Amino acid sequence: MSEDQKKQLEQQLWNIANTLRGKMDADEFRDYILGFIFYKYLAEKMDIYANTMLKEGGDKLKFEEIDESTPEGKEYIEAISHEALETLGYFLKPSELFSQIAKRGNSDEEGVSNFIIEDLQKILTNIQLSTMGTESEEDFDNLFEDMDLNSTKLGKTPEARNEVISKVLSHLDKIDFELESTDSDILGDAYEYLIGQFASGAGKKAGEFYTPQAVSSVLAKLVTTGKTRLKSVYDPTCGSGSLLLRVAKEVKQVNNFYGQELNRTTYNLARMNMILHDVHYRKFDIKQDDVLEHPQHIDERFEAIVANPPFSAKWSANALFTSDDRFSQYGKLAPKSKADYAFVQHMIHHLAENGTMAIVLPHGALFRGGAEGHIRQYLIEDRNYLDAVIGLPANIFYGTSIPTCIMVFKKCKENPDNILFIDASEHYEKVKTQNQLRDKDIDKIISTYQERTEIDKYSYVASLDEVAENDYNLNIPRYVDTFEEEDPIDIDAVAEELVLTDKEMEAIDKEIAGFCNELGIKSPF
Structure with missing residues (x-):
């Protein structure tokens, strides 16, 4: 076709x-x-x-x-x-x-x-x-x-x-x-198109079941870098399953797909999506439940993990979780009002030693203090799992205009001495009311990540010592200088222009006064 x-x-x-x-x-x-x-x-x-x-x-x-x-x-x-x-x-x-x-x-x-x-x-x-x-x-x-x-x-x-x-x-x-x-994916692609169309018209609800294709593409390319086959891919907040299927497009083969979804209707959509993409029922295992409170694949480890969890969602942060293997080693739980790092901890627990995970988070996850700052420091200082931080444009997700980022984690980093920062926040195209990553924007993110190149006002490789000096604050402007110097202003030329403007206004005032005199009316001047 x-x-x-x-x-x-x-x-x-x-x-x-x-x-x-x-x-x-x-x-x-x-x-x-x-x-x-x-x-x-x-x-x-x-x-x-x-x-x-x-x-x-x-x-x-x-x-x-x-x-x-x-x-x-x-x-x-x-x-x-x-x-x-x-x-x-x-x-x-x-x-x-x-x-x-x-x-x-x-x-x-x-x-x-x-x-x-x-x-x-x-x-x-x-x-x-x-x-x-x-x-x-x-x-x-x-x-x-x-x-x-x-x-x-x-x-x-x-x-x-x-x-x-x-x-x-x-x-x-x-x-x-x-x-x-x-070419059995033709119908699957058409199905994905429909899901995307519904998402664009669903407003805030869309974020519950769909990640924009461009963002899915970035996440999928990040976790498949250097690989042609995957034993497993996992999405703990899988929505309609689109992100899992996007990962499969980046490699020759994925042996097994795993996911969990809280919303029952969206869970149904994910299973339909898998089958429509010709994924055999024995090759996918999608569960329905709250992944933080009731994880369904707790003993599994996955080679690739991707997620776009609900931003700053609430969770129970129950004290019992301090003895849960997913959270116990950190010493602190993510706050009740913001589960962002609870999702990170959950995914780290499931990540295989040779695996890569990429998660979309609100920008606040990069610099907020308290328990989140403590967890962030542990991940970098004690574990050294953080591989890259990528800033995305604002207004690229359905239902929210906030700026977001992608954090990439590996348990066995090829570059253990540093963390790559990429600021892609100004690289996009505005389509109607939504900002979109173009193919060239995606390619630039991925090539910069894969080659770990430093590009002026776009990317920077920070040493672990430098991150420590910043108290493990990962706010991207601390590392990528995007300041644009403004053109110098010629004060003498501006003063001369003001003098000329005053003379022109004086001449116009006299001309208006003459017209008023001819008409026999009072001049405003």
Whole structure:
């Protein structure tokens, strides 16, 4: 598929999404359209897999032609179901395929009911039920729970809701997802595009599920520097899973993806996103819970860790955590009102000895004192884990305009004697109301990081002694001098210009006084 075709697919899907907009919030009609796309994807994968099985078995019969009511049909269904659950992780009957439901919903054939809401809701439930007791059960559990087809937001009456849903399915049915193509990420990329579009319209809520692609790209390139394959990648606040998938684009292979997400709806989105990007259910492990209070992968260590946690979120800072392996060695917990360093400590705990982690934080994390200053000093002075600090432009995240930074940590630093500082805060393009990192801005950050070059007013390599002299305050202007000297002012020339201006004003005053005299009115001068 060419770039133009890819953009055409993205636009088609966005146009269909807007069919559902109505009076819904962006995040509400997002859940419906992404759910329908996901259902179509699962159905088409099922159809392709089943037809391949039938062909290999010497059958000329197509999967959708199987009569489910006959003994022979039931034998076919049982055999295909067994294999599909093992390979795909789920199963759909021929009558449950997307194309069958879409056609029925838009049928005007006499004697055929086009009311499909009840059957469609059952099918979405059956997808989950098909996995019960299998290895993929957790990955498909309640995936469609945010799609209430009987919601009055879709229409006041069942008939109105049926009409809207049938229309959306019909539009989607006409699109060829080209799943048999070797370039299987086309649909995944289109799905990512939609998530990004919804994020741009979701305001403050967007930060809960989406990291702008340019920032994701920077984080992914940082943690994959010098590597072509990764055993594992982890995101403790994974949102829609986009950041995990972005890391995979930077290397030839990622063996396993791990993540945790607090929000249930976003957790569903992350699992759908993984499957749509053709990540096998055995290769990802996404959990739902509060990662600081109830971590789900506590014994795992990961080669690459990325995160864009909620900025300065509140957490319990319970005294019991002082004996938690993630926090105990530091002597202090991050404050209740700002969990930024709690996320850092959590990620450090999970970082493999040969791993790299990159986390987005508010600028305050670089210089705030108290417990945060204590933890920051420990990470640098005692552990020497901090590898780089990168300042980002303000207003590049959805829902907040604050300036942010990226902190890069390694347990085994190639450059143990120093910390690299990069100030990329003035390198961006303004697009409408949002600032965006351009490809050249990303390339400059990454090349500077990889080569550890010092560039005037952009980057600086600080020794550990220098950082210690600054009391472990990492505020970037302490290290990268971005001061621009203003052009000298010629005082004599300014004075001469003022004299000339006074003479011109005097002449104009006399001219106005003459006009007033001619008109017989009082002069203001």
